[in-house]
Amino acid sequence: EYYWFKKWDTVSEVNFDRNKGPISVKWFEGGQTNIAYNCLDRHLDNRSDQVAIIWEGNEPGEDRTITYRELHEEVSKFANVLKSRGVKKGDRVSIYLPMIPELAISMLACARI
Structure with a gap:
């Protein structure tokens, strides 16, 4: 919901x-609404240790899982970095990354601001 x-x-x-x-x-x-809240915060009480992101790289064995708690921590850290650099609500931020977990982290950090 x-x-x-x-x-x-x-x-x-x-x-x-x-x-x-x-x-x-x-x-x-x-x-x-807030996308970061809907994707992360509301899941922390009941699902914090469940997997939020499953990533499969191009090479065999290149994979990663991130729980809601870990994702929330990384998103919050990056949002704080952006804010410390002067990024504020309404600013445009360009993200140029391959399809890696950091792409989702960056997008959610921007939405969190």
């Missing part, structure tokens, strides 16, 4: 007719 800090006003609002204004698609307008 997805957690909302503030419930939305409308589920969807779409306009595909340019005569009625700019084309737009809006979902859950007015709602507030």
Whole structure:
């Protein structure tokens, strides 16, 4: 179940007719949530030692599992590093990484801010 800090006003609002204004698609307008909370924090009480990420590399034996607790710790650390470098809510952060666990950690750290 997805957690909302503030419930939305409308589920969807779409306009595909340019005569009625700019084309737009809006979902859950007015709602507030946090992806980092929904992916991590809400699982810490009951699932902290369960696997959150299973990663398989390209080479045999190159694999890694990360629990919710470990993921939360890494995400929090990186979010704090970003904040210490002046990154704040609303800033754009470019992430250029291969498909490794650090990609998910980086994305969630940005969302956490």
